Amino acid sequence: MKKILILFTLFCTLPAIAQQRDSRIREYLSPTRIVWQQHNELIQDAANLLLPGNGQAGLVDRTICKMTSTKQKHPAILFDFGKELQGGIQLVTGGFPVHRPISVRIRLGESVSEAMCEIDGKNGASNDHAMRDCIVSLPWMGVMEIGNSGFRFARIDLLDDSTELYLKEVRAISTYRDIPYKGSFRSSDERLNKIWQTGAYTVHLNMQEYLWDGIKRDRLVWLGDMHPEVMTINSVFGYNEVVPKSLDLIREATPLPDWMNGISAYSIWWLLIQRDWYYYQGDKVYLKKQQAYLTGLLRQLLSKVDADGHEKLDGWRFLDWPSSENPEAINAGLQALVLQSMKAGDELCTVLEDETLAAECRETAKRMIKVAPQVTKTLLKSKIAPDAPGSKQAAALLTLAGLMKPEEADKKYLSVNGAQGFSTFYGYYMLRAMATAGNYQGAIDVIRQYWGAMIDLGATTFWEDFNMAWLPDAAGIDELVPEGKKDIHGDFGDYCYKGFRHSLCHGWASGPTAWLSEYVLGVQVVEPGCRVVRITPHLGDLDWVEGTFPTPEGIITIRHEKGADGKIKSDVKAPEGIQVILEK
Numbered sequence: 001m002k003k004i005l006i007l008f009t010l011f012c013t014l015p016a017i018a019q020q021r022d023s024r025i026r027e028y029l030s031p032t033r034i035v036w037q038q039h040n041e042l043i044q045d046a047a048n049l050l051l052p053g054n055g056q057a058g059l060v061d062r063t064i065c066k067m068t069s070t071k072q073k074h075p076a077i078l079f080d081f082g083k084e085l086q087g088g089i090q091l092v093t094g095g096f097p098v099h100r101p102i103s104v105r106i107r108l109g110e111s112v113s114e115a116m117c118e119i120d121g122k123n124g125a126s127n128d129h130a131m132r133d134c135i136v137s138l139p140w141m142g143v144m145e146i147g148n149s150g151f152r153f154a155r156i157d158l159l160d161d162s163t164e165l166y167l168k169e170v171r172a173i174s175t176y177r178d179i180p181y182k183g184s185f186r187s188s189d190e191r192l193n194k195i196w197q198t199g200a201y202t203v204h205l206n207m208q209e210y211l212w213d214g215i216k217r218d219r220l221v222w223l224g225d226m227h228p229e230v231m232t233i234n235s236v237f238g239y240n241e242v243v244p245k246s247l248d249l250i251r252e253a254t255p256l257p258d259w260m261n262g263i264s265a266y267s268i269w270w271l272l273i274q275r276d277w278y279y280y281q282g283d284k285v286y287l288k289k290q291q292a293y294l295t296g297l298l299r300q301l302l303s304k305v306d307a308d309g310h311e312k313l314d315g316w317r318f319l320d321w322p323s324s325e326n327p328e329a330i331n332a333g334l335q336a337l338v339l340q341s342m343k344a345g346d347e348l349c350t351v352l353e354d355e356t357l358a359a360e361c362r363e364t365a366k367r368m369i370k371v372a373p374q375v376t377k378t379l380l381k382s383k384i385a386p387d388a389p390g391s392k393q394a395a396a397l398l399t400l401a402g403l404m405k406p407e408e409a410d411k412k413y414l415s416v417n418g419a420q421g422f423s424t425f426y427g428y429y430m431l432r433a434m435a436t437a438g439n440y441q442g443a444i445d446v447i448r449q450y451w452g453a454m455i456d457l458g459a460t461t462f463w464e465d466f467n468m469a470w471l472p473d474a475a476g477i478d479e480l481v482p483e484g485k486k487d488i489h490g491d492f493g494d495y496c497y498k499g500f501r502h503s504l505c506h507g508w509a510s511g512p513t514a515w516l517s518e519y520v521l522g523v524q525v526v527e528p529g530c531r532v533v534r535i536t537p538h539l540g541d542l543d544w545v546e547g548t549f550p551t552p553e554g555i556i557t558i559r560h561e562k563g564a565d566g567k568i569k570s571d572v573k574a575p576e577g578i579q580v581i582l583e584k
Contacts, residue, residue, distance in 0.1 A: 023241070024208065027174045028055060028090060032082035035112055035153065036480060042068045042075040049079070053092065053169035057141045061094040067158045067165045076157040078115060079170060080478065083460040084505050086205045086215040087173040088147030089154055093138050094166030101137035103159040108132040108151035110216055110504035111458075111477035111489040115153035117500055123490055124499025129219045135159065145173060150205070150215030150505050152460065152478075177207050182550035183236040185516050188543040192444070192516065195451045199513030200236045202461040203229050206507040207237075211246040214464060214503035221246045223266040223273070224320075228428045229507040230273050231514035234280040235523075238550030243277060244286055256296045264304075264315040265334060267297055268341045275344040282529020282552055284351065291352050298345040298357060301338060302364055309367030311338040319393050320425045321465065321495045329394035336397035339368045343401075351528070372403040393426040399433035406437035415442050419450035419468050427451075428511025435519045440538035444520070447512045457488050462509035464497050477504065521558055523549045526581065536583040537568055553577040 030052055037043055044066040051063055067075045089106060096102065109115025109132070119125045119133055127133060130149035138144050154172070158165050185196040206212045206229065213225045230243055247270065254260045260267045274294060278287050304312050311334050318324060319333045342365040349358035395413035398404035414434050422430060427450065434443040454466055458478035470492045475485040486492075493502040517523055522537035530551035537560040539545055546559035554575030561569050567584075574580045 022209075023177060024175050025178045026087070027176070028053070029081055029085070029172045029174055031079035031154075031170065031172075033080045034077060035080050035478075036078040036116075038076040038157075039073045040075075042070070042073060043077065044068075046077055049077075049167060049170050053171050055090060055092060055143060055169065055171070057092050057094065057143060057168065059095070059141075061166055061168065063168065064094045065167045067167065069158045069161060069163050069165075071161045074158050074161075076155060077170075078112065078153060078155045080112075080153055081172045082152070084110065084150060084152045084201075084205065084215075085172050085174045086150050086208060086505075087175040088145055088149070090143065090145045090169070090171045090173050091138055091156075091167065092143050092169035092171075093141060094168050095141045096164050096166040098163065099140050101139055102163055102165050103135055103137050104165070105135050105155075105157040105159055106133075106146060107155040107157075108147055108149050109153045109155070109500075110151055111487075111500075112153055112480055113477075113487050113490050114500045115151070115155045116480070117490065122499075124493065124497075124501035126217070126501060128501075129217050132216065138165070147173075150503070175208070176205065177240070177242070179204075179207075179237055179240065181236055182238050182555055183517060183548055185513075185521060185545070185547040187520070187539075187545040189448075191448055191452050191455075192520075192542075194455060195447055196513050196516050198455060198460065199232060199451070199462060199510035202505055203232045203236070203507045203510045203513075205461060205505055207233070207240065207242045210249060211242045211507070213508065214506045216505065217497075217501060217503050218464075218506070221250055223250055223260045224263065224269040225425065225506075225508040227269050227273055227276075228425065228509075228511045228514065230277060231428070232507075232510040234276070235514045235517040235549065239281050239283075239552065243273075244283075247273060247277075247290075251290070251293050256293070257300055259315040262316050263318050264313040265318060265337055268301070268337045271297060271301075271341050271344055271348075275348055278348070278351070279525050279528050280530060282531070284528075287348070287351065291354075294348060295352075295354060295357055298341070298349070298361060301341055301345075302360055305338060305364050305368065307367075309364075309369070309371045311335050311368070313338065319397075320423055321497075322423045323393040323426070324495065326391070326394075329391060332394040332403075333397045335368065335371070336394075336401035336403055339365055339401045339403065340397075342368065369402065372398075392421045392430050393423065396426060396429040396433040399436055400429060406433065410434055410437035410439050410442070415439060419446045419453075422446060422450050422468075424463060424465050424506065424509035424511075427509070428515060431511060431515045432518075435515070435538070440519060441540040443515070444540045444542075447516070451509075451512050459504065461505035464503040464506040464509070465493065466509075467492070517547065517549060520545055521547045521549065522560070523556070523558070529553075530578055532579045532581065533574070534581045534583060535570070535572055537570065539568060551575065551578055556580070 046065050048063045117125050132149045212219050213222045323329045342361045345361035346358045395409040399406050399409040431443045458476035474488040475481040481487045522535045524534040526532040544561040549556045557573040559571045
């Protein structure tokens with residue numbers, strides 16, 4: 001009896017040691033439409049697969065779809081689930097005539113054309129990071145679940161010859177964190193409202209076990225990419241465990257003097273995220289836990305600034321992909337980022353009561369500011385056109401670091417040719433720099449043009465990259481590409497995201513969501529934990545805007561309305577413990 005009790009105790013305790021609970025939920029979604037069928041004459045009652053399902057096989061097959069193959073013909077169906085999802089596919093089968101597994105091919109795609117393509121080594125399609133093209137065997141009268149990728153469309157091909165397949169259900173399995181959207185944004189422009197929501201949803205899908213860059217190909221934690229995502233999380237969800245969990249993951253994986261993700265700028269972004277996360281969430285206990293690594297990183301960065309105030313970063317010198325072939329922009333951008341890290345270091349070390357290191361950061365920042373005219377002059381002398389990729393990135397960072405006059409940056413770079421030369425990642429900083437220059441209307445117009453164009457092409461999440469030059473004669477992602485049209489997914493892309501490798505759900509592209517909450521709704525955090533918040537609305541051509549903003553103490557409710565005289569009337573309700581400074 002004693003031996004049985006010991007074994008029972010071990011049985012009960014071992015799972016507790018190994019177990020890791022998943023904070024996500026699973027939701028099953030039926031297709032919203034059938035986009036395409038191959039060999040229609042061999043498919044009966046495909047519309048039954050659009051009906052709500054329950055995931056249960058049964059003895060009575062009243063609402064099935066029958067797919068019948070011959071030796072020469074193999075039917076296929078392409079489904080649309082209506083929006084981008086993270087997860088897989090569930091197939092429920094009926095009692096088909098043969099009592100053996102039947103082989104089907106499943107292809108998941110973020111666009112119609114991706115779900116229809118082959119992995120040929122040329123078009124960018126792949127199974128990197130996640131299987132999106134595979135062959136599986138379906139059981140007789142059973143359930144099969146397959147896939148773990150980012151997709152909206154799914155194509156199913158019956159592969160076996162001379163076979164009847166009974167499908168009762170084909171449902172998407174959407175896996176996500178079931179968390180409330182505490183922040184919100186509504187205005188008199190429905191296009192901006194949709195853009196705000198799309199950016200929020202893009203980040204939400206990437207809040208999986210960790211905060212990913214993309215849900216199809218880049219299911220990794222990239223620190224630079226995280227900064228726009230974290231700013232969106234601050235504006236939409238408030239505190240969420242995925243942020244500190246991801247910051248800690250990379251910290252533990254990157255002992256100093258290594259650079260995070262192998263990129264010196266990405267270690268700087270880790271530092272800047274720590275500063276912004278502390279300001280929005282006010283978690284000093286968490287910040288204190290970062291002190292050893294944080295101060296070590298700051299001393300490493302201090303060693304990379306020479307006596308004249310020039311940065312000398314090693315590692316991969318990288319800002320974003322569109323600027324990667326512009327060395328002048330990279331040099332200027334890194335100078336600006338190191339300066340920002342010194343300012344952040346001063347703030348954080350002051351909070352952490354390390355006045356010695358805070359003073360070193362302040363003195364280094366002063367040296368770096370002295371070289372501002374030289375850095376700006378080098379950028380302005382570059383032979384790159386004002387709207388070329390790279391120039392706007394560098395101009396934005398220089399502006400935000402205080403190394404370039406905002407009005408000069410906006411006039412010579414940021415506002416030239418509107419949304420031309422914007423990038424999905426650095427677009428957030430370009431918009432912030434335009435706001436610093438007072439060009440709020442110009443920034444609003446760019447959001448409508450650039451991010452709005454993706455929505456016009458059928459996007460339900462924002463993409464890894466986008467270029468306005470792709471627009472002429474481009475077909476949407478939610479249709480078969482008509483003859484004479486360009487495939488916006490398969491025909492474009494660059495660097496590591498050519499063709500179908502291009503991610504159409506990338507968290508770094510969510511910048512407009514955070515920006516609209518910051519500058520149009522007008523919420524600026526003044527003191528850590530949102531204890532003091534400044535609200536300064538900039539409506540531009542909008543008649544009104546309203547929304548909510550999450551703080552550690554509760555939700556701020558805001559409405560701004562423009563009167564006939566152009567003056568703005570504001571109504572703000574804040575929770576106890578939050579001081580609001582209202583400016584107009």
